[in-house]
Amino acid sequence: MATQQIFSPLPGIFYRKPAPDKPVYKNDGDVVAESDTIGLIEVMKSFNEVKAGVTGKIIGFLVENEDAVMAGQPLAEIDV
Amino acid sequence: MAIKKLLIANRGEIAVRIIRAARDLGIATVQVYSKADRDSLAVRLADEAIDIGPPQASKSYLNQATILAAAQSTGADAIHPGYGFLAENAEFAAAVEAAGLVFVGPTAQSIRLMGDKVAAREAAASAGVPTVPGSQGRLESADAAFALVEKTGFPVMIKAAAGGGGRGIRIARSAEEFHHLMPQAQAEALAAFGDGGLYVEKLIEGARHIEVQVLGDGRDVIHCFERECSLQRRRQKVWEEAPSPSLTQAVREKLCTSAVALAKAVQYRGAGTLEYLYDDRTGEFYFLEMNTRIQVEHPVTEMVTGIDLVREMIRIAGGEPLRIRQDEVRVSGHSIEVRINAEDPARNFLPNPGTVSGLSVPGGDGVRFDSMLYQGYTVPPFYDSLLGKLIVHDKDRPSAITKLERALAELNVDGIFTTKPLHQALARDADVKAGRFHTAWLEPWLESHAAALATAPPPSAAKATT
Numbered sequence: 001m002a003t004q005q006i007f008s009p010l011p012g013i014f015y016r017k018p019a020p021d022k023p024v025y026k027n028d029g030d031v032v033a034e035s036d037t038i039g040l041i042e043v044m045k046s047f048n049e050v051k052a053g054v055t056g057k058i059i060g061f062l063v064e065n066e067d068a069v070m071a072g073q074p075l076a077e078i079d080v
Numbered sequence: 081m082a083i084k085k086l087l088i089a090n091r092g093e094i095a096v097r098i099i100r101a102a103r104d105l106g107i108a109t110v111q112v113y114s115k116a117d118r119d120s121l122a123v124r125l126a127d128e129a130i131d132i133g134p135p136q137a138s139k140s141y142l143n144q145a146t147i148l149a150a151a152q153s154t155g156a157d158a159i160h161p162g163y164g165f166l167a168e169n170a171e172f173a174a175a176v177e178a179a180g181l182v183f184v185g186p187t188a189q190s191i192r193l194m195g196d197k198v199a200a201r202e203a204a205a206s207a208g209v210p211t212v213p214g215s216q217g218r219l220e221s222a223d224a225a226f227a228l229v230e231k232t233g234f235p236v237m238i239k240a241a242a243g244g245g246g247r248g249i250r251i252a253r254s255a256e257e258f259h260h261l262m263p264q265a266q267a268e269a270l271a272a273f274g275d276g277g278l279y280v281e282k283l284i285e286g287a288r289h290i291e292v293q294v295l296g297d298g299r300d301v302i303h304c305f306e307r308e309c310s311l312q313r314r315r316q317k318v319w320e321e322a323p324s325p326s327l328t329q330a331v332r333e334k335l336c337t338s339a340v341a342l343a344k345a346v347q348y349r350g351a352g353t354l355e356y357l358y359d360d361r362t363g364e365f366y367f368l369e370m371n372t373r374i375q376v377e378h379p380v381t382e383m384v385t386g387i388d389l390v391r392e393m394i395r396i397a398g399g400e401p402l403r404i405r406q407d408e409v410r411v412s413g414h415s416i417e418v419r420i421n422a423e424d425p426a427r428n429f430l431p432n433p434g435t436v437s438g439l440s441v442p443g444g445d446g447v448r449f450d451s452m453l454y455q456g457y458t459v460p461p462f463y464d465s466l467l468g469k470l471i472v473h474d475k476d477r478p479s480a481i482t483k484l485e486r487a488l489a490e491l492n493v494d495g496i497f498t499t500k501p502l503h504q505a506l507a508r509d510a511d512v513k514a515g516r517f518h519t520a521w522l523e524p525w526l527e528s529h530a531a532a533l534a535t536a537p538p539p540s541a542a543k544a545t546t
Binding site: 010012013042046068 | 116422462
């Protein structure tokens with residue numbers, strides 16, 4: 001098992017849910033496929049999905065819902 | 081009470097615009113900023129600046145308690161909300177006044193009234209201002225709906241009362257289509273929203289967006305003529321002008337008079353805009369809504385009338401009566417504004433915050449650039465993409481378009497992609513030159529011109545300044 005990080009592709013606000021009244025996309029411990037969405041980045045009022053990019057198991061999120069993030073900042077750690 | 085110190089509860093280009101107007105009036109300024117805006121031009125220009133929290137607007141520019149506390153701790157006696165954020169929040173306007181401060185805008189009651197679609201429509205109807213023909217509220221039966229559309233005529237839109245965002249809308253172009261679509265719409269509304277209630281509204285195809293600028297002091301109201309903002313992408317205005325290229329003098333007179341009647345009926349105070357749909361084939365116009373604030377595109381009105389709208393709204397908020405009589409408001413020449421956004425027209429308007437490595441600003445007579453940019457500024461990703469507005473003024477519309485092309489060629493924002501190539505292409509377009517457009521014109525145009533926009537030259541990379 002190796003640990004990889006999922007990085008933010010863009011600077012902006014990170015959201016773990018598709019909408020405020022919806023459940024989070026993924027929880028710590030969830031198994032994810034490469035094409036799974038793990039969150040959204042809001043850049044200048046436009047919303048962009050963040051894909052897992054790898055198949056594996058989420059160890060944990062490194063940022064909170066609605067945190068401001070930089071491009072290239074790690075968002076989550078994943079066991080692959 | 082004349083305002084002595086004004087707090088600007090906004091950011092970006094409009095904060096800069098308000099600071100300039102206040103300074104021209106001899107009023108001191110306090111700029112609030114989020115941590116992402118510490119290095120903004122508004123912060124640099126203001127007399128004082130105060131940190132109001134993290135980058136997220138919900139925790140800074142929308143945080144009413146923090147903004148009120150900032151006003152009190154800096155000794156500001158008034159708050160200008162700009163546009164967006166808290167500008168049309170009646171609760172905030174009331175809280176500002178309750179704190180003994182001046183809100184630069186209308187009363188909380190006016191904001192509430194005009195923010196309620198049904199109430200605003202009723203106010204318009206009782207002031208004799210036409211609205212889009214349709215049902216007053218929800219319709220429960222197909223028969224009631226048909227009786228109504230026989231009066232309004234076709235085409236009509238059938239909308240789910242519980243819907244929104246374009247869901248559940250059907251368009252009927254004849255009685256036959258209407259009878260076919262109505263039961264479908266009812267069934268779908270019931271299935272999708274658990275509510276079969278519908279309403280119908282006449283569809284005004286190919287309509288233009290025309291709006292009237294008003295100024296009121298709570299007793300008297302004047303208009304400063306109209307702007308046309310038909311060039312829109314995803315309901316966002318892209319290019320605005322004054323006067324409208326499509327109004328006859330007789331319609332202009334009727335339209336502006338109707339706007340004053342409605343603003344007077346609600347005892348409007350401050351700067352406001354009444355938005356209309358205009359059908360240039362029939363000469364009919366229909367009131368849509370009133371924006372109870374200064375608008376992004378206010379400079380085109382300033383350029384053709386010579387009235388500084390932001391200064392006037394600050395004076396009115398300070399208790400002065402209107403200083404301009406209606407017969408003193410005259411339109412001279414033509415003005416166009418284009419929005420310079422941090423979006424790449426070659427890649428479907430992808431937003432791209434980043435650092436401005438170089439900046440050349442156009443100049444000359446009748447050229448104005450209202451922006452938040454300076455060389456070395458890093459545009460944060462947290463807010464909307466508007467960087468600035470390029471505004472030109474000349475003796476007539478063809479000259480204004482020529483000047484716009486010249487000014488766009490002089491404008492260089494290095495390091496980030498902007499909407500400049502879009503405006504260059506629009507300024508060369510035959511339909512735009514002839515004023516032949518409507519609110520649904522730009523989006524198909526963008527599709528058919530995607531290839532040309534994709535090959536537009538990118539902004540130059542960082543250049544060494546000598």
